[in-house]
Amino acid sequence: MATRALFHLRTGDATGWCTDYAVDVRHGQNQGSGNVKAELYVDGRQHAVCRLPAVFTVEGGTIEVAMSGFGLKRCHYVTDEGYEHQLTPDPASAEGHRATLARKHPTLSRVIGFFSAVALAIALALLVSQLAKKLTKPPEIARHVGEFSSPVHLSVWMNIAVVLVTLAASTERALRLRYSRLLDSGAG
CATH class of the missing domain: 2.40.128 (Lipocalin)
Structure with a gap:
């Protein structure tokens, strides 16, 4: 299922x-x-x-x-x-298992839901930061608006970790049928 x-x-x-x-x-x-x-x-x-x-x-x-x-x-x-x-x-589906967790352990469910939303918000902020850096790098643009310097510099492994956490958080939200254009459309 x-x-x-x-x-x-x-x-x-x-x-x-x-x-x-x-x-x-x-x-x-x-x-x-x-x-x-x-x-x-x-x-x-x-x-x-x-x-x-x-x-x-x-x-x-x-x-x-x-x-x-x-x-x-x-x-x-x-x-x-x-x-x-x-x-x-359906109780046998992944969505059903997530609903059972929410029913049997509501506090744990809320904590998981909170962390998935926070993970997606952080991933969105990192994405915007990295996009701003790339978009302001060309000399024609940098001359008019300045070149953006991201305060966070992630290694390749950290970027991979962010992607994996984002996938897990997006999947968790999908299992609860939670959808936000801001948080979830960028990830999926």
């Missing part, structure tokens, strides 16, 4: 009939191709397949699915009245 995201929605009607909707997205698909697909299952049978971002029409509303570079950033049920809530991750 580490290679797929699987989320569920159970709805019931006035007669007591329950419908189980499941959204399945394979992580191994080429996200840059624009051909990443989500599959909708209704009561265990495949009902629809759609490219992401996807909107599936279901009883009482829609299911909206969108992906970031590291996993899903949205898998929500939006009612016809406009209310929305996230679908429940």
Whole structure:
């Protein structure tokens, strides 16, 4: 289940009939191709397949699915009245394991979430610093705005470590369906 995201929605009607909707997205698909697909299952049978971002029409509303570079950033049920809530991750999926950790150990979950956000903020600051140095290096630009000198100089190994920490932090945020354009779009 580490290679797929699987989320569920159970709805019931006035007669007591329950419908189980499941959204399945394979992580191994080429996200840059624009051909990443989500599959909708209704009561265990495949009902629809759609490219992401996807909107599936279901009883009482829609299911909206969108992906970031590291996993899903949205898998929500939006009612016809406009209310929305996230679908429940399957307990066997990576997202389900992360949700179980959050439920059983909420303090640890918040600490992990805090450190992943801080790691991405630091990586973003380092990236901006390195880009500013490269952009102001040409003499034509340096003559007008001056050459930026980064206060932080990282070795190749430190840059590799920053990339690995950034990947881990982005993946952790994707497992919780946390997405910020500022923090997560630069990383994915």
